[in-house]
Amino acid sequence: MFEAYEQITRLKNTIEQFSSFIINASTEKDLDEIFALAVDTCINLTGSDGATVYLKEVVDKEEKLVIKATKNLSVNFEFYLGYSIPISAISLCGYTALHKKPVVISDTLNLPENHEFRQFKFFDKSLHYVTINTISVPVFDFENDLLGVVQVINKKAKPSIKIDENNASLLTINYTETDIKIVLAVAALLGLIIDRFRTYEKNELSISNTQKMLYNVFESIKKSISTLNDILINGQQKFIEALQIENKEKLYSLKEGIELFKKEYELTKITETITTIAYIKNKDTDTKIVNTLHEVISTEIRPYDIPVKVKEDEYVIFFHNVDIIKAGMIAKRIERKTLEKLRLNDISVSTLNFTWSFYELKPDEEKSIEEILCFLQKKVNESDGETLK
Structure with missing residues (x-):
């Protein structure tokens, strides 16, 4: 019972x-x-x-x-x-x-x-x-x-x-x-x-697109040919402004960068994707050079690469699905972009005093990320890294 x-x-x-x-x-x-x-x-x-x-x-x-x-x-x-x-x-x-x-x-x-x-x-x-x-x-x-x-x-x-x-x-x-x-x-x-x-979203999008189309047709009839050029220019400016979402420049701290990379790295083991880690030592102390390098690293890499600031003059970039040769080419591009921005701002610099070291990380790597970063840091600080030409 x-x-x-x-x-x-x-x-x-x-x-x-x-x-x-x-x-x-x-x-x-x-x-x-x-x-x-x-x-x-x-x-x-x-x-x-x-x-x-x-x-x-x-x-x-x-x-x-x-x-x-x-x-x-x-x-x-x-x-x-x-x-x-x-x-x-x-x-x-x-x-x-x-x-x-x-x-x-x-x-x-x-x-x-x-x-x-x-x-x-x-x-x-x-x-x-x-x-x-x-x-x-x-x-x-x-x-x-x-x-x-x-x-x-x-x-x-x-x-x-x-x-x-x-x-x-x-x-x-x-x-x-x-x-x-x-x-x-x-x-x-x-x-x-x-x-x-999803059906609701499709219907809403269809209604919205129809309204926009009718509005554009109406506007094209209503406006005279003489003002058409002004309308197009104004519309173009608004369109560009809408696309230019606020650029959130960010270099991760060492701790949060490693945490984020570890999550990404575990998934690369499934897809068997390589990652290349680039370590940068900037021996230039000029504030303008430091700030420009910071800006370039923040904005010139892909959204899914992870830029990290280790110290005031040292950086790490985790390049997803990039081998060591391609990483070297990206590093050259970063230096080139840095020089271009400096010259654009009327800062006279003939060469940059950067030292790089690279490590190609395979999905079955046995070393920890902390060990690899210590190895790369040691290389750049002992001047065993690469100075790109």
């Missing part, structure tokens, strides 16, 4: 929580908030330690899964919010997206070597955590096109316990058929909501 009462209570709680999720998600206008609601609902209703919502987006001209919302009750996984993962069998969620079918695994540690699923261990290793079991389900739109993936991990024996790499096997239990249906239901609702949001 008591057992039946417990089952009825659990069922009532499940219905109430899921109904609350449906109501809140259906009325919420912020998509990120809806993703966060989905994560909380999955964790609460399946007894999971963590849950993640991935959305399919184009990253560097390639479709990937991007972490849009995530939560883990044992470790701080939100550090990886915004990270992207390839749509491939390299991970369980990637496999789910690639084959567009749910994946349920009860024991990831004992999968045979030739198993079609591969566990993505990067997050576990970086957080000293172990994923034992998981449910990954695809999210589809109304036309059955893939939008993303919802994943839950580590169903716990008790909600209050914390899991780590030492106790995970003991404290997790298998997911049930009900858990699978709950995650599938959450994913289905997310698909409908995302589809609704």
Whole structure:
């Protein structure tokens, strides 16, 4: 009798929580908030330690899964919010997206070597955590096109316990058929909501574009030929001003630069992408030269390269997907741009007293980033680096 009462209570709680999720998600206008609601609902209703919502987006001209919302009750996984993962069998969620079918695994540690699923261990290793079991389900739109993936991990024996790499096997239990249906239901609702949001955005854009077109036609008729040139010039100026978003020049501190690079480097291991680290020693003490170099480093490199100020006269640049030869060419360009800006400002300089050292970092590198930076710093300070010509 008591057992039946417990089952009825659990069922009532499940219905109430899921109904609350449906109501809140259906009325919420912020998509990120809806993703966060989905994560909380999955964790609460399946007894999971963590849950993640991935959305399919184009990253560097390639479709990937991007972490849009995530939560883990044992470790701080939100550090990886915004990270992207390839749509491939390299991970369980990637496999789910690639084959567009749910994946349920009860024991990831004992999968045979030739198993079609591969566990993505990067997050576990970086957080000293172990994923034992998981449910990954695809999210589809109304036309059955893939939008993303919802994943839950580590169903716990008790909600209050914390899991780590030492106790995970003991404290997790298998997911049930009900858990699978709950995650599938959450994913289905997310698909409908995302589809609704995107349809609304398309309609809004279409209306806006139509209004602009009609306005332009009306203006072209209304304005006389004599003032047309002024209109075009004025419009061009406004367009350029709109494009010139405030330039936030920034050189990272050594600590935040290393932290940012470590995050980027872990992902390069997956994509097997090289990185070249350039260390610069500026032996010129002239303030104008120092400021100009600072400006050039801040503005002339690509958005995904990481510029770091080590000391007043020393800098580091982490060049993503660049080999050591190309890094040397970029270094020459930085020197050339620095000279051009100095001369443009009527500062007479014939040569620059910069010393460079480079290190090509491969995905399987065993040295730590701190060791590499010490090595490069030593080279430039002992004048064993390169003086570019």
